[in-house]
Amino acid sequence: MFATLSDRLADTFKNLRGKGRLSEADIDATAREIRIALLEADVALPVVKAFVAAVKERARGEEVSGALNPAQQIIKIVHEELVEILGGETRRLRFAKSGPTVIMLAGLQGAGKTTLAAKLALWLKEQGKSPVLVACDLQRPNAVNQLQVNGERVGVPVFAPQPGNGVGDPVAVAREAIEDAKRKLHDVVIVDTAGRLGVDAELMQQASDIRDAVSPDEVLFVVDAMIGQDAVVTAQAFLDGVGYDGVVLTKLDGDARGGAALSIRQVTGRPVMFASAGEKMTDFDLFHPDRMASRILDMGDMLTLIEQAEKAFDQEEAMKAAAKLSGQGGEFTLDDFLSQMQQVRKLGSMSKILGMLPGMGQMRDQLENFDDREIDRIQGIIHSMTPAERDNPKMIDGSRRARIAKGSGRQVSDVNQLVDRFFEARKMMMQLAKGGGMPGMPGMPGMPMGAGGGKRGKGKQQPKKAKGRQRSGNPAKAAQEAKAAQERAAAAAANPFGGGQDVDYEAAAANLELPKDFSKFLK
Secondary structure, three states, rough: OOHHHHHHHHHHHHHHOOOOOOOOHHHHHHHHHHHHHHOOOOOOOOHHHHHHHHHHHHOHHHHHHOOHHHHHHHHHHHHHHHHHOOOOOOEEEEEEOOEEEEEEEEEEOOOOOOHHHHHHHHHHOOOOOEEEEEEEEEOOOOHHHHHHHHHHHOOOOOOOOOOEEOOOOOOHHHHHHHHHHOOOOHHHHHHEOOOOOOOOOOHHHHHHHHHHHHHHEEEEEEHHHHHHHHHHHHHHHHHHOOOOOOOEEOOOOOOOHHHHHHHHHHHHHOOOOEEEEOOOOOEEEEOOOHHHHHHHHOOHHHHHHHHHHHHOOOOHHHHHHHHHHHHOOOOOOHHHHHHHHHHOOOOOOHHHHHOOOOOOOHHHHHHHHHOOOHHHHHHHHHHHHHHHHHHHHHHHHHHHHHHHHHHHHHHHHHHHHHHHHHHHHHHHHHHOOOOOOOOOOOOOOOOOOOOOOOOOOOOOOOOOOOOOOOOOOHHHHHHHHHHHHHHHHHHHHOOOOOOOOOOHHHHHHHHHHOOOHHHHHHO
């Protein structure tokens, strides 16, 4: 969603790199580019003015003028101001001290309230709560049925005594739901209310009546992040007519410019509490202002990636795989390789996962064109192998590869590519697990480097034996060399860092003696 804004800001910061000091003209030009980027992202004008003014004021201060790298300091200022615009800190749900916690959802029709109600219920269920969904949208056709289907998908009960489709009193249903939740010991009640195509008096009155009937602990305004500036207008109208405690942004995975997310908090004073960025029921989480700001500036979102990995990965399986890669639990096989890929797939699409890594904004086109079905193809090839072949891929000769390709509906070249990639990946992961460097990366620890700086060596080369300094056969010259050596030794004793003298590192290495037991620490 923030692709356009991210690209514009990245281009702006590129112009600052390499400058040891920022002039007044540099600061003005940067502020102008940031203003244009925010306006193009559909951010509300008052928010843009306040943001740019804050950045300019701080950019002219001591923190930039006295910084070693002014460009990085400007990026830091923009990041901190983005965090402030987005809410400053994460706002979490308030739970009732006694009785069930009542959460009421409000918003326009089409914002995604009914789907979001089920997503919120699943999220609360994973937090150890016992939620119940309440169908108070009795106006929209099949709204009750949709909530029941979504409730069944996430394993959460739905209280729906009325059929809907224009039949029933939503206020009475909401009131009855609280009593039913108390009887059945549900600790969270999520009330899904009706919306309208636009803000009108009937919508506001019904939402106000439901609010007064159930006295919710939290009223959440659900807004479609793709509707741009109108999101801010609607949010202000609901705030004046009904009132709410927090905002939930839906459809953050869309291709809109995302200005609503940057504007609502500043205009309404209400924090964004949750964000929904996908069609799956698990595509829902707390809204973290600092992480969103990092994504906008293409700094990645490693914390969210780690949290999702902790949920998706089986710790026991991961430990077994790690043991095999470190050479302590047997051979790492194709079955283990497939198991790890399936665990990664639980995190969601690969493009979404890779998009959380820093700097991936520069590879956005490649990420968008990534085909997630590639994992299915790999799975089909591996499943076409016998157990023996998966345990020992080295035995897969030409005839076996032809059979595997036929069984999986792929080409022999696909099988060849998979087997080659497996051996390369296993080698790389084993080296990393043992604390070595990254194979194939020049300049990294443990890397063979050819004449080209990154070429693979033809074989394991033995270290050259260090040569001692050759003595001259001329006695006068030999005496002169001995005197120079004494002077170098005296200078080295006075200054252990060499003092700019020419040090014979090969001779020093040859004469270096280590304790007998020290070699075990080098393995």
